[in-house]
Amino acid sequence: MKRPALHFTPTSNWMNDPNGLIYFGGKYHLFYQHFPYAPKWGRMHWGHAVSDDMIHWEHLPIALYPSKIYDKDGVFSGSAIEKDGKMYLTYTAISYHDYDPENTNLGLNGMDSAQALLISEDGYTFNNDEKKLVIPMITDKTLGDPQDARDPKVWEHNGKYYLIMASKTMEDGKDMPELLFYESDDAINWQYKNRVQKPLGFMWECPDVFSCPETVVVFSPMRIGKNAQTDLAYCAIVDFDNDSCEMNFELDDLRLVDYGEDYYAPQSFVDKDGNRVQIGWLRMKAPVMDDNGTAWMGAFTMPRVVTTENGKIITRLHPSLRAEFEVFDSVQNTDRPYCIRKTMTEGDELNVNGYILRKTADELIAVRGEEKFPAPAKGDALVEVYVDMNIIETFINDGEAVIAHEVSCI
Numbered sequence: 001m002k003r004p005a006l007h008f009t010p011t012s013n014w015m016n017d018p019n020g021l022i023y024f025g026g027k028y029h030l031f032y033q034h035f036p037y038a039p040k041w042g043r044m045h046w047g048h049a050v051s052d053d054m055i056h057w058e059h060l061p062i063a064l065y066p067s068k069i070y071d072k073d074g075v076f077s078g079s080a081i082e083k084d085g086k087m088y089l090t091y092t093a094i095s096y097h098d099y100d101p102e103n104t105n106l107g108l109n110g111m112d113s114a115q116a117l118l119i120s121e122d123g124y125t126f127n128n129d130e131k132k133l134v135i136p137m138i139t140d141k142t143l144g145d146p147q148d149a150r151d152p153k154v155w156e157h158n159g160k161y162y163l164i165m166a167s168k169t170m171e172d173g174k175d176m177p178e179l180l181f182y183e184s185d186d187a188i189n190w191q192y193k194n195r196v197q198k199p200l201g202f203m204w205e206c207p208d209v210f211s212c213p214e215t216v217v218v219f220s221p222m223r224i225g226k227n228a229q230t231d232l233a234y235c236a237i238v239d240f241d242n243d244s245c246e247m248n249f250e251l252d253d254l255r256l257v258d259y260g261e262d263y264y265a266p267q268s269f270v271d272k273d274g275n276r277v278q279i280g281w282l283r284m285k286a287p288v289m290d291d292n293g294t295a296w297m298g299a300f301t302m303p304r305v306v307t308t309e310n311g312k313i314i315t316r317l318h319p320s321l322r323a324e325f326e327v328f329d330s331v332q333n334t335d336r337p338y339c340i341r342k343t344m345t346e347g348d349e350l351n352v353n354g355y356i357l358r359k360t361a362d363e364l365i366a367v368r369g370e371e372k373f374p375a376p377a378k379g380d381a382l383v384e385v386y387v388d389m390n391i392i393e394t395f396i397n398d399g400e401a402v403i404a405h406e407v408s409c410i
Contacts, residue, residue, distance in 0.1 A: 001408060003290050004388040005337050006324055007282075008300040010047060011059050013039045015298035017151075017206060017265035018279045019046055020063075020080035020089055023272050024123045028054050030279070031063055031089070032300070033077060035105070039287035039297040042105035044074040046091070053320055054271075054303045060124070063089075067128040070095055070114045073107060077151045077206055078115075079267065081161070081187065087120040088187050090163070092150035093134070113149050115165065117188060135190055137165070137182070143192065144169060144180055151206045153267070154187060157242045161187040166219065168203040177203045177221065181245035194245035200224060200254075205231070206265040209247070212276040214308035215240040217247065218257060220265050233257040233264055233280060235313055255313070258301070259375035260366065260403045268306065275305045277318060282391065285409040299391060301404050316399040317386065325386060332387075340385040352385065355392055355407045364396055366403045369410045375401040 003009055013036055020031035027050045034047035046064035049057040064075040071093030078091030093116040096107030115135045120126050138144040144167030152165040163182040168175050178197040182190040201221035208218040217240070220233045236253040240246070257266055258280065266280035280301045287297040303318040316322075325339040331352050332338050340350065344359040356367040364377040377396050384395045390408040395401075 001288050001290060002335055002389055003296075004299065004391050006055065006302055006321055006388050007391050008049070008057055008279075010034060010296050010298060012294045012296050013037060014041055015047065015296070015300075016041070016281050016283075017077045018267045018281060018300055019077050019091070021267050021269040021277075021279060022080040022082065022087070023269065024080070024082050024087055027052065027123075028271070029080065029087075029123055030057065030300075031080070034062065036062060037105075039295040042103075044076055044094070046075055046089075054277075054318065055320060055324060063126045064091065064118060065128055068093065068116075068132055070112070070134055071116060071132070073111065076113070077265065079153045081154050081156060083156075083161075083187055087123040088154070089118045089120065089126075090135070090152045090154050090187075091116055091118075092152065092165075110147055113147060115149070115152050133188075135188065137180075137190065137192075138167065142169065143167075143195075144178065148203055149180075153206075153208050155210070156187075160185060162193075162242065162245065163190060164207045164209055166204050166207055169197070171199075174199070175202050177201060179204060179207050179217075179219065179247070181247075183245070194247070196247045196249075198251055200251055201231075206233075206267065208266070208268050209238075209240060210268055210276055210306075212307050214311075216306065216308065216313055217249065218266060218268070218278075230261065231264055232261060233266055237308060237311065237313060257315075258402050258404050260373055260405045262406055263301065263404055266301075271303075271318075275318070276307070277303045278306050278315070279303050280404075282404060282406050284406045288390065288408055299406060301393060302386070302388075304402070312400065314399040315395070315402050317384070317393070317395060335389060337386070337388040340387070341383070343380050343382050345380050350383075350385065352387060352392060353407075354410050355405065357383065357385065357394060357403075364394070364401075364403070366394065366405060368405055368407060373403060373405075375403050377401065 016033040035042035048063040074094035076092035098108040100106040149167040161184040201224040204219035238249040268278040350357040363374040393404040
């Protein structure tokens with residue numbers, strides 16, 4: 001299969017969460033969870049690529065890899081900031097208690113997690129042997145679970161540094177997911193500030209908080225949805241005081257970031273023009289073999305600009321990507337990326353090579369094989385359907401909702 005032209009994919013093997021997204025030294029840097037030895041999940045590394053425009057990506061050598069006793073079983077998700085002209089990569093370090101005897105890249109009987117830091121002088125060289133250090137976080141088990149504490153996202157505000165990460169506690173014998181907030185003067189030594197706890201799933205992975213201009217929180221609850229087996233990404237506009245890290249919202253305020261349910265673990269950053277840009281992982285059902293005979297699994301959505309308008313979270317395709325698509329009003333017989341732009345009314349149906357978009361009175365429903373994925377779309381709906389080989393992203397009513405899918409499975 002020909003690879004998508006405008007969606008980021010690994011050169012080979014496995015990829016999941018986007019990590020360390022940053023505009024640094026005049027380049028966009030994209031890191032990602034990567035198992036370099038097979039197109040399946042395993043002992044995590046950080047892959048690395050750079051771009052001038054978020055369209056054309058140069059793949060670089062692996063940036064972070066297991067090298068210490070505390071990260072010997074995985075360099076899990078994290079984020080990047082620039083400080084004093086250097087790149088600070090903060091990540092979760094994993095050490096398993098035991099191993100699957102048939103596959104030592106998989107753990108058994110729990111794990112220890114720690115938050116760790118690697119400082120790169122230039123954003124291209126990463127000394128995994130000498131430049132890593134552990135950041136003490138959860139020492140009190142009433143604050144969080146040392147085994148399940150991960151995905152630090154760091155930002156600067158008014159000369160101080162702040163960090164949000166995921167963990168959980170136990171309440172009446174049940175898991176209570178939480179977001180933990182920390183503050184630092186140097187992005188190395190951190191002090192606990194606050195937390196948010198609400199009963200939704202097992203824990204909330206890959207949290208993010210940003211202003212655009214209202215404050216938005218994004219996180220990915222685990223074990224919710226169909227049969228409590230689905231992991232999805234949610235967002236909400238929240239009341240947030242950055243200095244105290246006090247955050248207020250209700251579960252009813254949450255909505256899906258992307259209604260396709262392939263979408264997970266998004267991360268955001270600020271582009272060179274000041275836009276809040278978000279990229280998410282598109283999960284695939286099986287590896288794909290490209291035209292060169294190389295197997296790969298996992299793709300990222302195209303970069304999206306997130307704003308808040310009239311009390312709503314609006315998500316639009318980044319203008320640099322939008323300009324790459326020729327626009328039509330019907331399905332095209334081509335393997336070049338293109339966009340279908342049209343207004344759909346109740347009863348309309350659009351069939352893109354077996355992937356169907358069906359308009360009802362209140363929803364746009366994506367149909368992939370036997371699966372159905374509804375998104376809110378009351379009345380007539382303007383849709384922009386971006387088709388790029390095995391990936392289709394549909395933006396509804398100028399970004400009020402998005403449905404993204406990987407479609408090689410049909």
